[in-house]
Amino acid sequence: MSQPVPVTAKSHVVLVDGSAYIFRAFHALPPLTRKSDGLPIGAVAGFCNMLFKMLKDQKDENRPTHFAVIFDKGSYTFRNDIYDQYKANRGEPPEDLVPQFPLTRDATRAFGAPSIELEGFEADDLIATYARQAEAQGARVTILSSDKDLMQLVTDRIAMLDPMKNKLIGPKEVEEKFGVTPDKVIDIQALAGDSVDNIPGVPGIGVKTAALLLDEYGDLETLLERAEEIKQKGRREKLLANAELARISKQLVTLKDDVAVEVELDEMGVTDPDVDVLFDFLEEMGFRTLTARVRQALGEGESDGLRADDTAPEFVSPATRDRYPNVTFDHTRYECVRSEDRLAHWISRAQEAGVVAVDLETDSLDSRAANLVGVCLAVEDNEACYVPLGHTGGEDMFGEGAPDQIDRDAALAALKPMLENEAVLKVGQNFKYDLGVFQRQGIDVAPYDDTMLISYALHNGINGHGMDTLSETHFGHSPVPFKEIAGTGKNQKTFDQIGLEDATRYAAEDADVTLRLWKYLKPKLSTAQVTRVYEDIDRDMPHVVARMENEGVKVDRAELARLSSYFSQKMAGLEAEAHDIAEGPFNLGSPKQIGEILFDKMGLDGGKKTKTGAWQTGVDILEDLSDKGETLPRVILNWRQFSKLKSTYTDALQAQINPETDRVHTSFSLAATTTGRLSSSDPNLQNIPIRTEEGRKIRDAFIAEPGHLLVAADYSQIELRLLAHMADLPTMKQAFADGIDIHALTASEMFDVPLAEMTPDVRRQAKAINFGIIYGISAFGLAKNTGVDRGTAADFIKTYFEKFPGIRAYMDATKAEAKERGYVSTLFGRKCHIGGIRDRNPQRRAFAERQAINAPIQGTAADIMRRAMTRMPAAIRNVDGARMLLQVHDELVFEVPEGREETLIETVKATMEQAHEPAIALSVPIDVEAQAAKNWNEAH
Incomplete structure (x- = not known):
């Protein structure tokens, strides 16, 4: 706290509405986490930059003499005594924001300013008190906020400044917003109310109407006393019926400007911060650029090349590394290749260099449906070219006539030897897509590196791995956005319609960025000790998965149509049942109408409202009601199930059948999960429900070609097997070795029931515990899954850990490793970075701990699956006509000619069961269950 500095008529008091600002x-700002431990710091970064900018840039008469940041102390204030529903519609603050609250207080003090809050009052009340005190001394006051509630304070001596927009708000701006002068803002808000703070106001009276009424009657009390004189019937009746609400609302919106504050105004005198305290805080947060700016401003050091006036917020990404030096991109050096001679020149350069970045431009994001539009090559920094092959956009003044381009077949014939040359390394970004397009052109690109997967091996769980993100993170360079050259919305052009100058600038840069990323990131694999992860597990995946995507899977359109009709009938029956229960029609697809029926009309207990005042009708709410014996919520849940099956699968899949192949071609993402699992999209085949009979019917529509069968091969309980190995659980390991039912064994151990007397219900409970433990299930979650009460579920978990003490030891050791290193590892060495593991927020930290426990197990299972997939093409080569079609969770799906299924099953089982060898030795056997059938459902 600074020494007292009396406030005088020459003073400039600056008050920051800290709570509103954070x-x-x-x-408004991107979600960011601290590099060292994953702590969320985005709001703190913006807050610190605002403080620095304000203190640094306010010069001459605008320089503050007194400065403080005002915060809300808690959610309960004197207004809750006036109106118990005040702010009752507000939910809990976001989990990522909660741990940042105390950090903003620390930041304020580090910058040498008072951090002020007071129990029972809002920040606005304290600001009002200090502002009126300063005004009474003749001082000038600036409130850093855009909160409309503070606009009632604005006078000739008190102004507001929106720090986000750097916009000054004085009496004129207030009148423009409300239609009245600042002294009438309280009355306006009393009439109009405020849905954000749950201030009722007069229903049906908005700001504009309120301004008209006050202009005519002067003030709120006069208006209410003379309400019977109002000619408009609607307004008159609303005011007469809600006069008391208006008066209560006025009490709520009126800021208290006489609070008995604990910190006096004179104690806010501005002084230079303690540099040791300030720099310790900034460096602890990891705000490197801001630290450099502050050092320069205080004369403490160089600015590291940063401009003194560069005050844009510094957002420290957790993936930030020492950036590649001297990065410049010169688009003028990119060449548009339109002759075979120039193409030959670039091919020759690629062969001489031995490394070339390759990128394709097409007219679709679907590699199976995309038409090739152009090829990009890069051999050195700023030495890149674009070879247009399929542009249709004209270059004459009328935009007509395709430009001169090399014949596509001739260009591909020239490129093919280099692309397949073992002596030339091809580098791509998200290369699976490009490889899939090349495969359709008869080109099998090899060898190659994929910068997306290199980044994934290095920074899995830290940052995204798209090209733009990597370029911005490592080079500080934002590539040309696609929308800049193609437009947006319904008028957006496909790449073949773009002029060659823009196309070259955009496309060649992609190849240029990709090559630079490879140069920068590839050497880091060794330093980070993840070379084996990339080389042995990930590197071959793009080729294998691209081939799998091109194969696709046959879908029976007639079966899908039949299922759609069946689901429609089910929905109609449930709809009639729901209407009968509700004693009237309503739309089962409308959450609003469902809420009104359940909680307003039927008066069921357990209802919760959203911030907008609407009833919540999510799955959790409906399931809770259903568990209490209410029929209608269960009917609605069943209707929703059939509706989703119909819209998401049976209807949508029919539209996604490729007309050329009559098959569905999903897209697999190789770097989208922290654990290494693949994800599926367009369509997502990994989310097809399999736990319900109705959901499994969808798989009936996935069929084999005539004369063929589908083979589904599934790792049996692989995560439990890995848990037994990693936690060293002798009883479980022996059970797996002896082929004993692991869930029955767990039930026998926990409940002292002999295996011979095991009942399905007891086994089901043990199964829920076995799988729940892997995912860090709580007593509440286990109770919900097993149907027992929470106390019984807690006893189950306690008994489980007593019977299998190795699991608790594994969990504790894994959490400790995560907290120490910031990541956990799979048995193969894949690092899974865990954000929030050291978070001060208990809920966020607990979530991170559950991730840490599960990631080594699920990640190792994913690594084994990847190793199996990359070995599979060579393994099944001896089974003529066999092809791998899908990967879903722990399962691979194949198609094989009838009569060869047994050979395929034998080969697939051996490959999958031995996929972890020789890299690691497991103390439990890996078992794969596989069978053949005409459709996917029957193959299980």
Whole structure:
């Protein structure tokens, strides 16, 4: 706290609405985490930059003499005594924001300013008190906020400044917003109310109407006393019926400007911060650029090349590394290749270099349906070219006539030897897509590196791995956005319609960035000790998965149509049942109408409202009601199930059948999960429900070609087997070795029931515990899954850990490793970075701990699956006509000619069961269950 400095008529008092600002910063700025431990710091970064900018840039008469940041102390204030529903519609603050609240207080003090809050009052009340005190001394006051509630304070001596927009708000701006002068803002808000703070106001009276009424009657009390004189019937009746609400609302919106504050105004005198305290805080947060700016401003050091006036917020990404030096991109050096001679020149350069970045431009994101538009090559920094092959956009003044381009077949014939040359390394970004397009052109690109997967091996769980993100993170360079050359919305062009100058600038840069990323990231694999992860597990995946995507899987359109009709009938029956229960029609697809029926009309207990005042009708709410014996919620849940099956699968899949192949071609993402599992999209075949009979019917529509069968091969309980190995659980390991039912064994151990007397219900409970433990299930979650009460579920978990003490030891050791290193590892060495593992927020930290426990197990299973997939093409080569079609969770799906299924099953089982060898030795056997059938459902 600074020494007292009396406030005089020459003073400039600056008051920061800290609570409002950090919420704005949190929602307006990108989510960011601290590099060292994953702590969320995005709002803190914005807050610190605002403090520095304000203190640094306010010069001459605008320089503050007194400065403080005002915060809300808690959610309960004197207004809750006036109106118990005040702010009752607000939910809990976002989990990522909660741990940042105390950090903003620390930041304020580090910058040498008072951090002020007071129990029972809002920040606005304290600001009002200090502002009126300063005004009474003749001082000038600036409130850093855009909160409309503070606009009632604005006078000739008190102004507001929106720090986000750097916009000054004085009496004129207030009148423009409300239609009245600042002294009438309280009355306006009393009439109009505020849905954000749950201030009722007068229903049906908005700001504009309120301004008209006050202009005519002067003030709120006069208006209410003379309400019977109002000619408009609607307004008159609303005011007469809600006069008391208006008066209560006025009490709620009126800021208290006489709070008995604990910190006096004179104690806010501005002084230079303690540099040791300030720099310790900034460096602890990891705000490197801001630290350099502050050092320069205080004369403490060089700016590391940063401009003194560069005050844009510094957002420290957890993936930030020492950036590649001297990065410049010169688009003028990119060449548009339109002759075979120039193409030959670039091919020759690629062969001489031995490394070339390759990128394709097409007219679709679907590699199976995409038409090749152009090829990009890069051999050195700023030495890149674009070879247009399929542009249709004209270059004459009318935009007509395709430009001169090399014949596509001739260009591909020239490129093919280099692309398949073992002596030339091809480098791509998300290369699976390009390889899939090349495969359709009869080109099998090899060898190659994929910068997306290199980044994934290095920074899995830290940052995204798209090209733009990697370029911005490592080079500080934002590539040309696609929308800049193609437009947006319904008028957006496909790449073949773009002029060659823009196309070259955009496309060649992609190849240029990709090559630079490879140069920068590839050497780091060794330093990070993840070379084996990339080389032995990930590197071959793009080729294998691209081939699998091109194969696709046959879908029976007639069966899908039949299922759609069946689901429609089920929905109609449930709809009639729901209407009968509700004693009237309503739309089962409308959450609003469902809420009104359940909680307003039927008066069921357990209802919760959203911030907008609507009833919540999510799955959890409906399931809770259903568990209490309510029929209608269960009917609605069943209707929703059939509706989703119909819209997401049976209807949508028919539209996604490729007309050329009559098959569905999903797209697999190789770097989208922390654990290494693949994800599926367009369509997502990994989310097809299999736990319900109705959901499994969808798989009936996935069929084999005539004369063929589908083979589904599934790792049996692989995560439990890995848990037994990694936690060293002798009883479980022996059970797996002896082929004993692991769930029955667990039930026998926990409940002292002999295996011979095991009942399905007891086994089901043990199964829920076995799988729940892997995912860090709580007593509440286990109770829900097993149907027992929470106390019984807690006893189950306690008994489980007593019977299998190795599991608790494994969990504790894994959490400790995560907290120490910031990541956990699979048995193969894949690092899974865990954000939030050291978070001060208990809920966020607990979530991170559950991730840490599960990631080594699920990640190792994913690694084994990847190794199996990359070995599979060579393994099944001896089974003529066999092809791998899908990967879903722990399962691979194949198609094989009838009569060869047994050979395929034998080969697939051996490959999958031995996929972890020789890299690691497991103390439990890996078992794969496989069978053949005409459709996917029967193959299980």
